[in-house]
Amino acid sequence: MLAYGVAADFMDKYVRIGESTAIESLKYFVKAVVDIFSNEHFRSPNSNDIAKLLVVGESCGFPGMMGSIDCMHWKWKNCPTTLKERSFAFTELAKGRAPAVNYTINGNEYTMGYYLVDGIYPQWSTFVKTIHSPQGNKKKLFAAA
Template identity: 50%
Template sequence: MQRPLFLRIVDSLSNYDTYFTQRRNSAGKRGLSPIQKCTAAIRMLAYGVAADACDEYVKIGETTAVECVSKFCEGIVAIFENDYLRRPNEEDLQRLLKVGEERGFPGMIGSTLNDINVLERPPVFDDIEADEAPHVNFTVNGHQYDLAYYLADGIYP
Protein backbone atom coordinates (compact mmCIF):
# COMPACT_ATOMS: atom_id res chain seq x y z
CA MET A 1 0.00 0.00 0.00
CA GLN A 2 1.36 3.41 -0.86
CA ARG A 3 2.09 5.73 2.05
CA PRO A 4 -0.42 8.49 1.09
CA LEU A 5 -3.27 5.95 0.98
CA PHE A 6 -2.23 4.45 4.31
CA LEU A 7 -2.04 7.89 5.93
CA ARG A 8 -5.44 8.83 4.49
CA ILE A 9 -6.92 5.73 6.10
CA VAL A 10 -5.20 6.45 9.43
CA ASP A 11 -6.37 10.08 9.37
CA SER A 12 -9.94 9.12 8.44
CA LEU A 13 -10.13 6.55 11.21
CA SER A 14 -8.64 8.99 13.73
CA ASN A 15 -11.35 11.51 12.87
CA TYR A 16 -14.07 8.86 12.95
CA ASP A 17 -13.31 7.08 16.24
CA THR A 18 -11.32 8.24 19.26
CA TYR A 19 -10.03 4.67 19.54
CA PHE A 20 -7.60 5.62 16.77
CA THR A 21 -6.11 8.59 18.61
CA GLN A 22 -3.06 8.34 20.80
CA ARG A 23 -3.92 8.85 24.46
CA ARG A 24 -2.07 8.75 27.74
CA ASN A 25 -2.87 6.22 30.43
CA SER A 26 -3.47 7.10 34.09
CA ALA A 27 0.29 7.10 34.72
CA GLY A 28 0.80 9.61 31.90
CA LYS A 29 2.48 7.11 29.57
CA ARG A 30 1.60 7.47 25.89
CA GLY A 31 -0.43 4.61 24.46
CA LEU A 32 -0.41 3.10 21.00
CA SER A 33 -0.41 5.45 18.03
CA PRO A 34 -3.08 5.31 15.33
CA ILE A 35 -0.36 4.17 12.92
CA GLN A 36 0.48 1.18 15.15
CA LYS A 37 -3.18 0.22 15.45
CA CYS A 38 -3.85 0.49 11.71
CA THR A 39 -0.63 -1.33 10.83
CA ALA A 40 -1.56 -4.22 13.10
CA ALA A 41 -5.06 -4.45 11.62
CA ILE A 42 -3.87 -4.27 8.02
CA ARG A 43 -1.12 -6.84 8.58
CA MET A 44 -3.61 -9.26 10.10
CA LEU A 45 -6.14 -8.73 7.31
CA ALA A 46 -3.74 -8.62 4.37
CA TYR A 47 -1.26 -11.32 5.33
CA GLY A 48 -3.22 -13.49 7.72
CA VAL A 49 -0.77 -12.67 10.50
CA ALA A 50 -1.85 -14.06 13.86
CA ALA A 51 -2.79 -11.50 16.50
CA ASP A 52 0.04 -12.55 18.80
CA ALA A 53 2.57 -12.07 15.96
CA CYS A 54 1.83 -8.34 15.91
CA ASP A 55 3.61 -7.99 19.25
CA GLU A 56 7.01 -8.51 17.66
CA TYR A 57 6.57 -6.14 14.70
CA VAL A 58 4.15 -3.48 15.90
CA LYS A 59 4.67 -3.79 19.66
CA ILE A 60 1.00 -4.48 20.33
CA GLY A 61 -0.57 -7.23 22.43
CA GLU A 62 -2.79 -10.00 21.11
CA THR A 63 -6.03 -8.77 22.68
CA THR A 64 -5.41 -5.22 21.48
CA ALA A 65 -4.55 -6.46 17.98
CA VAL A 66 -7.87 -8.32 17.75
CA GLU A 67 -9.67 -5.21 19.00
CA CYS A 68 -7.82 -3.12 16.37
CA VAL A 69 -9.06 -5.35 13.56
CA SER A 70 -12.63 -5.12 14.78
CA LYS A 71 -12.54 -1.32 15.17
CA PHE A 72 -10.64 -0.96 11.88
CA CYS A 73 -13.22 -2.93 9.88
CA GLU A 74 -16.13 -1.12 11.54
CA GLY A 75 -14.55 2.25 10.74
CA ILE A 76 -13.60 1.41 7.15
CA VAL A 77 -17.14 0.31 6.36
CA ALA A 78 -18.68 3.37 8.02
CA ILE A 79 -16.31 5.84 6.35
CA PHE A 80 -15.81 4.39 2.88
CA GLU A 81 -18.94 2.32 2.24
CA ASN A 82 -20.73 4.82 0.01
CA ASP A 83 -17.69 5.53 -2.16
CA TYR A 84 -15.88 2.21 -2.43
CA LEU A 85 -17.90 -0.65 -0.94
CA ARG A 86 -20.71 -0.67 -3.47
CA ARG A 87 -21.53 -2.28 -6.79
CA PRO A 88 -19.96 -0.54 -9.75
CA ASN A 89 -22.26 1.65 -11.84
CA GLU A 90 -22.04 1.95 -15.62
CA GLU A 91 -19.51 4.81 -15.40
CA ASP A 92 -17.29 2.72 -13.10
CA LEU A 93 -17.55 -0.25 -15.44
CA GLN A 94 -16.59 1.81 -18.49
CA ARG A 95 -13.52 3.13 -16.62
CA LEU A 96 -12.57 -0.41 -15.54
CA LEU A 97 -13.03 -1.72 -19.08
CA LYS A 98 -10.69 0.98 -20.37
CA VAL A 99 -8.05 0.05 -17.79
CA GLY A 100 -8.44 -3.64 -18.67
CA GLU A 101 -8.07 -2.93 -22.37
CA GLU A 102 -4.93 -0.84 -21.76
CA ARG A 103 -3.49 -3.82 -19.88
CA GLY A 104 -4.30 -6.27 -22.67
CA PHE A 105 -7.52 -7.73 -21.26
CA PRO A 106 -10.36 -6.15 -23.25
CA GLY A 107 -13.77 -6.67 -21.68
CA MET A 108 -12.50 -7.84 -18.30
CA ILE A 109 -13.64 -6.16 -15.11
CA GLY A 110 -11.15 -6.28 -12.22
CA SER A 111 -8.63 -9.06 -11.84
CA THR A 112 -8.72 -12.83 -11.73
CA LEU A 113 -10.56 -14.63 -8.98
CA ASN A 114 -7.96 -16.37 -6.86
CA ASP A 115 -10.19 -17.84 -4.19
CA ILE A 116 -12.97 -20.30 -4.89
CA ASN A 117 -14.80 -18.94 -1.84
CA VAL A 118 -15.44 -15.69 -3.73
CA LEU A 119 -17.97 -17.50 -5.88
CA GLU A 120 -19.95 -18.58 -2.83
CA ARG A 121 -20.24 -15.06 -1.41
CA PRO A 122 -23.45 -13.39 -2.41
CA PRO A 123 -24.05 -11.02 -4.12
CA VAL A 124 -20.92 -11.14 -6.29
CA PHE A 125 -22.69 -12.65 -9.30
CA ASP A 126 -26.34 -12.11 -8.36
CA ASP A 127 -26.82 -9.15 -10.68
CA ILE A 128 -25.41 -11.07 -13.64
CA GLU A 129 -27.46 -14.15 -12.88
CA ALA A 130 -30.63 -12.05 -12.61
CA ASP A 131 -29.74 -10.21 -15.86
CA GLU A 132 -29.60 -6.92 -13.95
CA ALA A 133 -25.90 -6.19 -14.46
CA PRO A 134 -25.10 -2.81 -15.98
CA HIS A 135 -24.54 -3.12 -19.71
CA VAL A 136 -21.14 -2.22 -21.10
CA ASN A 137 -19.96 -2.31 -24.67
CA PHE A 138 -16.63 -3.53 -25.98
CA THR A 139 -15.26 -5.38 -28.98
CA VAL A 140 -12.87 -8.34 -29.05
CA ASN A 141 -11.67 -9.78 -32.37
CA GLY A 142 -14.42 -7.92 -34.19
CA HIS A 143 -17.20 -9.36 -32.01
CA GLN A 144 -19.38 -6.91 -30.07
CA TYR A 145 -20.23 -7.73 -26.43
CA ASP A 146 -22.63 -5.94 -24.07
CA LEU A 147 -21.77 -7.56 -20.72
CA ALA A 148 -18.43 -7.67 -18.93
CA TYR A 149 -16.87 -11.01 -18.10
CA TYR A 150 -14.95 -12.48 -15.21
CA LEU A 151 -11.69 -14.26 -15.94
CA ALA A 152 -11.30 -17.38 -13.80
CA ASP A 153 -9.23 -20.54 -13.63
CA GLY A 154 -10.47 -23.87 -14.98
CA ILE A 155 -11.51 -24.99 -11.49
CA TYR A 156 -14.54 -22.71 -11.63
CA PRO A 157 -17.69 -24.24 -13.09
Protein backbone atom coordinates in the same frame (compact mmCIF):
# COMPACT_ATOMS: atom_id res chain seq x y z
CA MET B 1 -2.29 -9.18 11.91
CA LEU B 2 -3.63 -8.19 8.49
CA ALA B 3 -0.26 -7.37 6.95
CA TYR B 4 1.49 -10.57 7.97
CA GLY B 5 -1.41 -12.98 8.38
CA VAL B 6 -0.50 -13.79 11.97
CA ALA B 7 -2.77 -14.94 14.76
CA ALA B 8 -3.95 -12.58 17.48
CA ASP B 9 -1.84 -14.31 20.13
CA PHE B 10 1.31 -13.41 18.14
CA MET B 11 0.67 -9.73 18.88
CA ASP B 12 1.48 -10.04 22.58
CA LYS B 13 5.15 -10.66 21.72
CA TYR B 14 5.32 -8.31 18.73
CA VAL B 15 3.65 -5.14 20.07
CA ARG B 16 3.13 -6.19 23.67
CA ILE B 17 -0.66 -6.21 23.73
CA GLY B 18 -2.86 -9.10 24.72
CA GLU B 19 -4.80 -11.30 22.33
CA SER B 20 -8.20 -9.87 23.26
CA THR B 21 -6.92 -6.31 22.83
CA ALA B 22 -5.45 -7.19 19.42
CA ILE B 23 -8.77 -8.69 18.29
CA GLU B 24 -10.78 -5.73 19.60
CA SER B 25 -8.40 -3.27 17.89
CA LEU B 26 -8.64 -5.17 14.62
CA LYS B 27 -12.45 -5.07 14.78
CA TYR B 28 -12.37 -1.28 15.29
CA PHE B 29 -9.94 -0.90 12.39
CA VAL B 30 -12.06 -3.00 10.03
CA LYS B 31 -15.23 -1.15 11.04
CA ALA B 32 -13.50 2.17 10.35
CA VAL B 33 -12.34 1.00 6.92
CA VAL B 34 -15.87 -0.13 6.04
CA ASP B 35 -17.41 3.10 7.34
CA ILE B 36 -14.96 5.30 5.43
CA PHE B 37 -14.71 3.41 2.13
CA SER B 38 -17.93 1.43 1.72
CA ASN B 39 -19.91 4.05 -0.20
CA GLU B 40 -17.20 4.46 -2.83
CA HIS B 41 -15.41 1.11 -2.99
CA PHE B 42 -17.63 -1.62 -1.53
CA ARG B 43 -20.46 -1.28 -4.01
CA SER B 44 -21.42 -2.42 -7.47
CA PRO B 45 -19.82 -0.36 -10.24
CA ASN B 46 -21.87 2.55 -11.57
CA SER B 47 -21.93 3.69 -15.21
CA ASN B 48 -18.88 5.95 -14.76
CA ASP B 49 -16.92 3.11 -13.15
CA ILE B 50 -17.90 0.75 -15.95
CA ALA B 51 -16.81 3.23 -18.62
CA LYS B 52 -13.40 3.61 -16.96
CA LEU B 53 -12.98 -0.15 -16.57
CA LEU B 54 -13.86 -0.75 -20.22
CA VAL B 55 -11.28 1.80 -21.39
CA VAL B 56 -8.58 0.04 -19.37
CA GLY B 57 -9.66 -3.38 -20.68
CA GLU B 58 -9.71 -2.15 -24.25
CA SER B 59 -6.22 -0.66 -23.88
CA CYS B 60 -4.98 -4.11 -22.78
CA GLY B 61 -6.54 -5.76 -25.83
CA PHE B 62 -9.63 -7.12 -24.08
CA PRO B 63 -12.78 -5.32 -25.26
CA GLY B 64 -15.65 -5.82 -22.80
CA MET B 65 -13.36 -6.73 -19.90
CA MET B 66 -14.48 -5.24 -16.58
CA GLY B 67 -11.31 -6.22 -14.76
CA SER B 68 -8.92 -8.95 -13.81
CA ILE B 69 -9.47 -10.79 -10.54
CA ASP B 70 -6.59 -12.80 -9.13
CA CYS B 71 -6.74 -14.04 -5.56
CA MET B 72 -3.75 -16.36 -5.59
CA HIS B 73 -2.00 -14.16 -3.01
CA TRP B 74 -4.88 -14.32 -0.51
CA LYS B 75 -4.76 -16.97 2.20
CA TRP B 76 -8.39 -18.02 2.62
CA LYS B 77 -7.76 -21.13 4.71
CA ASN B 78 -8.50 -19.31 7.98
CA CYS B 79 -11.20 -17.04 6.60
CA PRO B 80 -14.83 -18.03 7.16
CA THR B 81 -16.23 -19.17 3.81
CA THR B 82 -19.13 -16.74 4.12
CA LEU B 83 -16.67 -13.84 3.78
CA LYS B 84 -14.86 -15.10 0.67
CA GLU B 85 -17.35 -13.70 -1.84
CA ARG B 86 -18.91 -10.83 0.02
CA SER B 87 -18.47 -8.32 -2.79
CA PHE B 88 -21.67 -6.83 -4.21
CA ALA B 89 -20.24 -7.48 -7.67
CA PHE B 90 -20.06 -11.20 -6.88
CA THR B 91 -23.57 -11.19 -5.44
CA GLU B 92 -24.97 -9.81 -8.69
CA LEU B 93 -22.87 -12.12 -10.85
CA ALA B 94 -24.02 -15.15 -8.83
CA LYS B 95 -27.60 -14.18 -9.70
CA GLY B 96 -26.67 -14.06 -13.40
CA ARG B 97 -26.70 -10.26 -13.54
CA ALA B 98 -23.85 -8.23 -14.91
CA PRO B 99 -23.57 -4.66 -16.16
CA ALA B 100 -24.83 -4.21 -19.72
CA VAL B 101 -21.85 -3.74 -22.01
CA ASN B 102 -21.95 -3.78 -25.80
CA TYR B 103 -18.88 -4.81 -27.77
CA THR B 104 -17.86 -6.92 -30.75
CA ILE B 105 -15.12 -9.54 -30.98
CA ASN B 106 -14.40 -11.35 -34.26
CA GLY B 107 -17.74 -10.20 -35.67
CA ASN B 108 -19.72 -11.53 -32.69
CA GLU B 109 -21.75 -9.03 -30.65
CA TYR B 110 -21.85 -9.34 -26.86
CA THR B 111 -24.00 -7.54 -24.29
CA MET B 112 -22.41 -8.50 -20.97
CA GLY B 113 -18.99 -7.56 -19.58
CA TYR B 114 -16.61 -10.15 -18.24
CA TYR B 115 -13.75 -10.56 -15.77
CA LEU B 116 -10.46 -12.37 -16.31
CA VAL B 117 -10.02 -14.80 -13.41
CA ASP B 118 -7.84 -17.64 -12.24
CA GLY B 119 -8.85 -21.26 -11.68
CA ILE B 120 -10.43 -20.86 -8.22
CA TYR B 121 -13.54 -19.14 -9.55
CA PRO B 122 -16.80 -20.88 -10.48
CA GLN B 123 -17.85 -21.54 -14.09
CA TRP B 124 -19.90 -18.38 -14.65
CA SER B 125 -20.48 -16.82 -18.05
CA THR B 126 -18.98 -13.55 -16.81
CA PHE B 127 -15.67 -15.20 -15.83
CA VAL B 128 -13.07 -15.92 -18.49
CA LYS B 129 -10.28 -18.21 -17.30
CA THR B 130 -6.87 -18.66 -18.81
CA ILE B 131 -5.84 -21.68 -20.84
CA HIS B 132 -3.76 -23.98 -18.59
CA SER B 133 -1.77 -25.75 -21.28
CA PRO B 134 -2.03 -23.53 -24.35
CA GLN B 135 -1.24 -25.15 -27.68
CA GLY B 136 -0.41 -22.89 -30.62
CA ASN B 137 0.68 -19.26 -30.81
CA LYS B 138 -2.84 -17.77 -30.57
CA LYS B 139 -3.68 -19.66 -27.36
CA LYS B 140 -0.23 -19.00 -25.90
CA LEU B 141 -0.64 -15.26 -26.55
CA PHE B 142 -4.08 -15.28 -24.88
CA ALA B 143 -2.77 -17.15 -21.83
CA ALA B 144 0.20 -14.78 -21.50
CA ALA B 145 -2.01 -11.69 -21.79
